[in-house]
Structure formats: structure tokens, C-alpha cells
Amino acid sequence: xxxxxxxxxxxxxxxxxxxxxxxxxxxxxxxxxxxxxxxxxxxxxxxxxxxxxxxxxxxxxxxxxxxxxxxxxxxxxxxxxxxxxxxxxxxxxxxxxxxxxxxxxxxxxxxxxxxxxxxxxxxxxxxxxxxxxxxxxxxxxxxxxxxxxxxxxxxxxxxxxxxxxxxxxxxxxxxxxxxxxxxxxxxxxxxxx
Amino acid sequence: xxxxxxxxxxxxxxxxxxxxxxxxxxxxxxxxxxxxxxxxxxxxxxxxxxxxxxxxxxxxxxxxxxxxxxxxxxxxxxxxxxxxxxxxxxxxxxxxxxxxxxxxxxxxxxxxxxxxxxxxxxxxxxxxxxxxxxxxxxxxxxxxxxxxxx
Numbered sequence: 098x099x100x101x102x103x104x105x106x107x108x109x110x111x112x113x114x115x116x117x118x119x120x121x122x123x124x125x126x127x128x129x130x131x132x133x134x135x136x137x138x139x140x141x142x143x144x145x146x147x148x149x150x151x152x153x154x155x156x157x158x159x160x161x162x163x164x165x166x167x168x169x170x171x172x173x174x175x176x177x178x179x180x181x182x183x184x185x186x187x188x189x190x191x192x193x194x195x196x197x198x199x200x201x202x203x204x205x206x207x208x209x210x211x212x213x214x215x216x217x218x219x220x221x222x223x224x225x226x227x228x229x230x231x232x233x234x235x236x237x238x239x240x241x242x243x244x245x246x247x248x249x250x251x252x253x254x255x256x257x258x259x260x261x262x263x264x265x266x267x268x269x270x271x272x273x274x275x276x277x278x279x280x281x282x283x284x285x286x287x288x289x290x
Numbered sequence: 291x292x293x294x295x296x297x298x299x300x301x302x303x304x305x306x307x308x309x310x311x312x313x314x315x316x317x318x319x320x321x322x323x324x325x326x327x328x329x330x331x332x333x334x335x336x337x338x339x340x341x342x343x344x345x346x347x348x349x350x351x352x353x354x355x356x357x358x359x360x361x362x363x364x365x366x367x368x369x370x371x372x373x374x375x376x377x378x379x380x381x382x383x384x385x386x387x388x389x390x391x392x393x394x395x396x397x398x399x400x401x402x403x404x405x406x407x408x409x410x411x412x413x414x415x416x417x418x419x420x421x422x423x424x425x426x427x428x429x430x431x432x433x434x435x436x437x438x439x440x
Contacts, residue, residue, distance in 0.1 A: 182406075191338070191372025194396035198412035209398075211370075212405035228392075231381035240382055240392075240416070271414040272394050 175259035176289045179206040184216035192224035195277030203281040206290055222248030241268040244276040260287050324408055325439045326367055328355040333365035341373035344426035352430040371397030390417035395425040409437035
């Protein structure tokens with residue numbers, strides 16, 4: 098009886114050491130799988146009706162969220178895990194570079210990869226930039242450009258679009274950089290940190 | 291006999307503990323985001339309007355401790371990006387008295403082995419005093435300060 102007590106104490110001590118070394122490990126290793134599985138389930142659930150009825154279910158699943166400068170939509174409040182590998186697809190005018198810079202600037206906990214085959218998620222979209230014309234300069238006294246961009250984030254395994262965001266800035270002080278950072282800021286909202 | 295079993299259990303637990311700690315380090319590593327070691331071989335990919343040339347000059351001017359190579363196959367890291375220049379229009383000159391161009395650039399550094407983007411930066415100058423040279427030097431300065439190992 099006495100010989101078992103030190104052994105039990107040792108087991109408890111080792112468990113405490115493990116928990117201290119990786120505080121999230123004990124919980125995250127259990128719940129992280131469940132969360133990702135839940136996301137997968139929700140994603141597949143979203144993708145299934147989309148194949149049969151293309152327009153109606155997609156519109157019903159999109160939930161708008163409040164945003165100061167753009168419109169944000171998430172599908173069934175889907176989230177993506179931190180440090181997931183994300184590929185940013187080439188966009189018109191090289192806007193993908195500004196999104197990647199925005200992700201870093203806004204400290205979004207995602208790993209951007211340049212190889213699509215190594216990614217779990219993909220960000221794609223479109224952007225448009227309109228320079229200030231003479232009339233705007235004369236009447237408005239503004240030389241800032243108009244920027245608009247729209248992006249979507251999709252799960253590469255299921256093909257489901259889990260997040261969408263569009264931004265429009267009438268007088269963008271920092272041009273495309275501002276639009277890229279706005280996109281990154283809102284992507285951060287759906288990342289589980 | 292019971293002593294042997296206890297010893298085996300302890301050994302198993304020690305191994306489990308080691309595995310846990312390794313896993314913990316693995317999960318922490320992406321947050322720390324690897325940096326470019328000093329003297330690393332960097333390839334600057336062609337960028338629109340010849341911005342890569344300005345960037346190479348700026349890397350040398352700002353004394354960024356990396357070796358710029360002309361062959362992608364021998365490089366460890368790659369710099370890619372986009373740049374855009376808009377010359378001052380007549381309206382801008384007349385109404386604002388500003389002859390300077392509007393410059394925008396965004397670059398990213400990726401590890402060629404892991405394909406991960408390890409650093410990125412974007413710059414916007416509404417009235418750039420020295421055109422592309424200013425934005426390229428801004429990129430090089432931040433590359434040196436933020437992406438290179440101290």
C-alpha cells in the first residue's frame with residue numbers, strides 16, 4: 098500500500114509538468130479535433146444543399162455581421178483554427194500582396210503559403226481601384242482613390258465557402274493597403290485564437 | 291515483480307511527458323514565425339515596372355545582411371511583390387502644387403523549402419519624394435528591422 102503512494106504521486110507530478118509545459122495541449126488536443134470536425138460537418142452541410150439548389154440555401158446560410166466599412170458574411174458562424182495554412186490566390190492588380198501584408202500587420206494567426214497544394218483554406222477575390230480625377234480634386238479637394246474589394250475564404254477540402262467580405266472606401270488614404278488591411282481585420286474575426 | 295512494473299510505468303510516463311513537451315513546442319512555433327538568418331541567399335523575383343531592381347539597390351543601400359542571388363534554384367528565400375506608380379496629373383500639379391508621384395508597393399518573403407510566407411509589408415506614399423526609390427527603401431528598411439535575425 099505504501100509502495101503505491103510514491104508511484105501515484107509521480108504520475109500526478111508528471112501530468113502537472115505536462116500541463117504546465119503545454120497549457121492548451123490537454124484541452125486543445127481534445128476540443129480542437131471536435132471543433133474542426135464540427136466545422137467540417139457544417140461545411141459539408143453547407144456544400145450539400147448548394148449542389149441541389151444553387152441560390153436559395155446559400156443565401157439563407159449567410160449571416161451578415163455588423164461592420165463599419167464593409168459587409169461581412171459568415172456561413173453558420175463557421176470558424177477556422179489558428180495557424181491553419183492559407184493560400185491567397187492571385188487577384189487583379191496584385192491585390193493578394195496587400196492582403197498578405199494586411200494579415201501580418203493585423204497579426205492574424207494564420208500561416209500563408211505560396212503553394213496551393215499545401216494549404217487548408219484559400220482566399221480569393223477581386224479588387225478595383227479608381228484614382229481621383231480632376232473633378233474630384235477640384236470640387237472635393239481630395240486626391241485619394243476609391244477602393245473596393247471583395248474576398249471569400251473557402252475550405253479546400255470540402256470546397257465550401259465559409260466566409261465572405263466586401264469593402265468599399267470612397268476616400269482611401271492608403272489606397273489598396275487600407276482595403277487589404279480591412280479584409281485582414283475581418284478575417285481575424287473568424288480565426289479561433 | 292511489482293517493482294519492475296512500477297519502473298516500466300515510470301518510463302512510459304517519462305516518454306509521454308517528452309512527447310507532450312515536443313508537441314507543445316510544435317504548436318508554439320507558428321506563432322513565433324521564423325526569420326531570415328543573416329547571410330541567407332535571397333532571390334528577388336521580377337516585379338512590375340522593374341521594382342525588383344530598385345529593391346535590390348535598396349537592400350544594398352540599407353545594408354540588409356542578406357545575399358541577393360540571381361538564380362532562384364540556389365536561393366533559400368524569395369521576395370515577390372507588386373508595385374504601382376501614378377505620375378502627378380495636371381490637376382494635381384495645378385490644384386495642389388504637387389509634382390510628386392503616388393507610389394504603392396507590397397512585398398512578401400517566402401521560404402522556398404516550406405513555401406510559407408514568413409514576412410510581408412506594404413507601403414503607400416501619396417507624394418513620394420524620390421518615386422520608386424522611396425518605396426523600395428521603405429521595404430528594405432522594414433525587411434532589415436523586422437525580418438532578419440538579430
